[in-house]
Amino acid sequence: MQQVTGTWADRTESMLVILELDSKRIAMVGLSNDGLSLFNWRYDEGKVVSDTSLLLPKNIAPNYMVADMQLSYWPVDALKSSLVDGWRLETQANKRILYFNNTKRAEVTYLEPDADWPRAVELINYQYHYRLQIKTLSYDLIPE
Numbered sequence: 001m002q003q004v005t006g007t008w009a010d011r012t013e014s015m016l017v018i019l020e021l022d023s024k025r026i027a028m029v030g031l032s033n034d035g036l037s038l039f040n041w042r043y044d045e046g047k048v049v050s051d052t053s054l055l056l057p058k059n060i061a062p063n064y065m066v067a068d069m070q071l072s073y074w075p076v077d078a079l080k081s082s083l084v085d086g087w088r089l090e091t092q093a094n095k096r097i098l099y100f101n102n103t104k105r106a107e108v109t110y111l112e113p114d115a116d117w118p119r120a121v122e123l124i125n126y127q128y129h130y131r132l133q134i135k136t137l138s139y140d141l142i143p144e
Helices: 062-073 078-080
Strands: 002-007 013-021 025-031 037-044 049-052 087-092 095-101 103-113 119-127 132-137
Touching: 013 062, 025 062, 037 062, 049 062, 062 095, 062 103, 062 119, 062 132, 078 087
Parallel strands: none
Antiparallel strands: 002 013, 002 132, 013 025, 025 037, 037 049, 087 095, 095 103, 103 119, 119 132
């Protein structure tokens, strides 16, 4: 479970996100800070199923949230192997930088690195002009 705070030029939004993933499936639920469902997103057996609440702020898209979580948490080798022509991922100590045609599109900084799961992450999306602060509140690593 994570507290995700998004900042745009004109507003800040915060929500709880519950993420469940393994090598075949990804599921993500977004909840308001009061516990109301904002969205459910699931990728399973090659299909994406998504539903959103009218309470979900307009500038939050579950597909982008999933992509941001992938960029932040997927293994580097898996990310690099999924990139198509023009895209490049560079890694530095406590940082990942995503480029498209040598233009920086996103940057992930691990503020509190952890061997299993980074507890505090900042993602800056230069293409869509927002910043996410991701704070892990709790997690369980379960072997597949």
